[in-house]
Amino acid sequence: xxxxxxxxxxxxxxxxxxxxxxxxxxxxxxxxxxxxxxxxxxxxxxxxxxxxxxxxxxxxxxxxxxxxxxxxxxxxxxxxxxxxxxxxxxxxxxxxxxxxxxxxxxxxxxxxxxxxxxxxxxxxxxxxxxxxxxxxxxxxxxxxxxxxxxxxxxxxxxxxxxxxxxxxxxxxxxxxxxxxxxxxxxxxxxxxxxxxxxxxxxxxxxxxxxxxxxxxxxxxxxxxxxxxxxxxxxxxxxxxxxxxxxxxxxxxxxxxxxxxxxxxxxxxxxxxxxxxxxxxxxxxxxxxxxxxxxxxxxxxxxxxxxxxxxxxxxxxxxxxxxxxxxxxxxxxxxxxxxxxxxxxxxxxxxxxxxxxxxxxxxxxxxxxxxxxxxxxxxxxxxxxxxxxxxxxxxxxxxxxxxxxx
Amino acid sequence: xxxxxxxxxxxxxxxxxxxxxxxxxxxxxxxxxxxxxxxxxxxxxxxxxxxxxxxxxxxxxxxxxxxxxxxxxxxxxxxxxxxxxxxxxxxxxxxxxxxxxxxxxxxxxxxxxxxxxxxxxxxxxxxxxxxxxxxxxxxxxxxxxxxxxxxxxxxxxxxxxxxxxxxxxxxxxxxxxxxxxxxxxxxxxxxxxx
Numbered sequence: 220x221x222x223x224x225x226x227x228x229x230x231x232x233x234x235x236x237x238x239x240x241x242x243x244x245x246x247x248x249x250x251x252x253x254x255x256x257x258x259x260x261x262x263x264x265x266x267x268x269x270x271x272x273x274x275x276x277x278x279x280x281x282x283x284x285x286x287x288x289x290x291x292x293x294x295x296x297x298x299x300x301x302x303x304x305x306x307x308x309x310x311x312x313x314x315x316x317x318x319x320x321x322x323x324x325x326x327x328x329x330x331x332x333x334x335x336x337x338x339x340x341x342x343x344x345x346x347x348x349x350x351x352x353x354x355x356x357x358x359x360x361x362x363x364x365x366x367x368x369x370x371x372x373x374x375x376x377x378x379x380x381x382x383x384x385x386x387x388x389x390x391x392x393x394x395x396x397x398x399x400x401x402x403x404x405x406x407x408x409x410x411x412x413x414x415x416x417x418x419x420x421x422x423x424x425x426x427x428x429x430x431x432x433x434x435x436x437x438x439x440x441x442x443x444x445x446x447x448x449x450x451x452x453x454x455x456x457x458x459x460x461x462x463x464x465x466x467x468x469x470x471x472x473x474x475x476x477x478x479x480x481x482x483x484x485x486x487x488x489x490x491x492x493x494x495x496x497x498x499x500x501x502x503x504x505x506x507x508x509x510x511x512x513x514x515x516x517x518x519x520x521x522x523x524x525x526x527x528x529x530x531x532x533x534x535x536x537x538x539x540x541x542x543x544x545x546x547x548x549x550x551x552x553x554x555x556x557x558x559x560x561x562x563x564x565x566x567x568x569x570x571x572x573x574x575x576x577x578x579x580x581x582x583x584x585x586x587x588x589x590x591x592x593x594x595x596x597x598x599x600x601x602x603x604x605x606x607x608x609x610x611x612x613x614x615x616x617x618x619x620x621x622x623x624x
Numbered sequence: 625x626x627x628x629x630x631x632x633x634x635x636x637x638x639x640x641x642x643x644x645x646x647x648x649x650x651x652x653x654x655x656x657x658x659x660x661x662x663x664x665x666x667x668x669x670x671x672x673x674x675x676x677x678x679x680x681x682x683x684x685x686x687x688x689x690x691x692x693x694x695x696x697x698x699x700x701x702x703x704x705x706x707x708x709x710x711x712x713x714x715x716x717x718x719x720x721x722x723x724x725x726x727x728x729x730x731x732x733x734x735x736x737x738x739x740x741x742x743x744x745x746x747x748x749x750x751x752x753x754x755x756x757x758x759x760x761x762x763x764x765x766x767x768x769x770x771x772x773x774x775x776x777x778x779x780x781x782x783x784x785x786x787x788x789x790x791x792x793x794x795x796x797x798x799x800x801x802x803x804x805x806x807x808x809x810x811x812x813x814x815x816x817x818x
Contacts, residue, residue, distance in 0.1 A: 342687035
């Protein structure tokens with residue numbers, strides 16, 4: 220029988236207005252500064268003078284074609300149809316209110332979509348080639364495409380100020396994203412259909428669902444463990460799509476509340492007065508001695524809480540999952556001490572609503588390996604204070620305080 | 625307490641149901657991965673090994689940052705492999721830059737795994753379908769028996785017929801059973817070629 224190291228769990232909840240320092244991983248990638256210090260979210264440093272550049276390569280695979288459109292292959296109309304899907308996929312994210320990426324309130328932070336003709340526009344074989352240009356490629360081969368891989372996004376971040384690559388801006392902070400590229404498999408093992416062509420394209424994946432997901436990675440997202448989230452690692456099977464199609468009234472239709480909360484956290488609108496709530500607490504075993512056997516993450520430190528619990532905020536009135544995060548650690552910004560103390564922090568929640576919080580082990584819905592990026596970055600090699608990220612604790616049974624035995 | 629717990633579970637279950645009914649019709653697919661059976665992966669893999677992670681390093685190649693993970697090969701299930709192999713995985717840290725690619729497995733030194741591999745033009749290996757071709761070995765201390773769990777075997781899917789959640793992929797499968805499935809797929813392929 221599977222041993223259980225913890226039969227109970229304490230969640231200490233504090234519902235406060237945002238204001239304290241954020242030190243939680245959420246489901247976002249993070250970077251340990253080269254000079255030491257707390258992990259910093261990976262994100263862009265954008266302004267009207269330096270908007271997010273974006274382009275896509277109009278070079279498309281021909282033998283066999285991998286992009287299925289209503290318009291004829293090789294026609295200008297086909298390029299327009301694909302470009303509209305790219306535009307709508309970005310629009311899903313820039314349609315979220317409460318962020319500086321919101322196209323209505325902050326027009327100009329995302330540059331116009333440009334076209335480039337070279338097939339290998341996402342990278343070439345030159346060593347250390349990162350061009351600082353954010354590109355979507357449909358006709359670029361890569362050794363990353365082992366059998367079964369459909370698409371991937373590579374995001375380059377700096378771990379110190381002063382770093383730049385190619386045409387990128389110079390990093391102003393650790394964790395600044397300098398380059399993002401998405402590559403779709405070009406060799407015909409898979410096909411991708413635009414929304415207009417999806418219904419009649421047997422076996423094709425929905426281009427918009429995959430693109431919107433990949434663009435989420437551009438903004439700094441890792442995967443989410445929330446079922447309905449666009450950033451959930453599994454997309455719909457061929458012929459199906461996620462959420463609802465974007466419309467003028469609801470451009471963010473493909474996203475879930477979890478996705479919206481995440482991008483508000485990364486790029487908060489300083490004028491937002493709605494999504495400013497936070498719930499913080501710790502996930503602890505009923506028997507603290509259960510943690511004694513966990514190896515020390517660094518000299519003189521110990522694990523004092525459940526690490527890697529999936530903590531979810533549910534709107535009690537609607538039953539909707541509003542946000543989920545990966546709890547388990549905190550970092551004191553004054554001392555830069557990283558503690559694996561079971562802390563969690565769910566921010567950018569709409570105020571004036573009631574929430575129920577639950578924590579669950581990362582089993583069944585998702586496993587720790589699905590979030591390896593966010594977890595591994597906590598203890599990055601080369602950090603000023605080396606440590607070893609503890610193994611994710613999946614061996615507990617959650618209960619809510621006031622709890623019984 | 626019991627009332628709260630019961631309500632919580634009910635809400636959680638309803639959330640899962642609602643989300644799945646909205647988002648997933650049948651089987652789930654990875655955003656970046658094409659769903660493959662063990663038989664399909666066995667046919668796609670040039671080499672299948674049981675191995676122990678020995679070392680991780682990062683470096684540039686072909687315009688990308690890669691993590692190169694070396695493994696001590698403990699057993700070869702398909703093809704041929706030297707006693708030590710290197711697997712290249714997208715992403716990693718090089719100098720002041722970090723390349724992040726979600727969905728790529730990472731390995732800890734000492735960890736034992738079963739890997740479905742393809743050779744790259746550089747002479748090292750890549751993993752078939754990334755997470756899907758990665759199986760972590762877990763040993764039960766009391767009995768010494770070993771089981772494997774697929775990295776992508778993490779998501780339950782809603783079966784409309786039974787109205788129950790069922791986990792996709794392979795979880796806690798005795799390693800001998802996985803080996804038998806691989807052997808059967810390889811044998812079937814050999815018969816077909818004859």
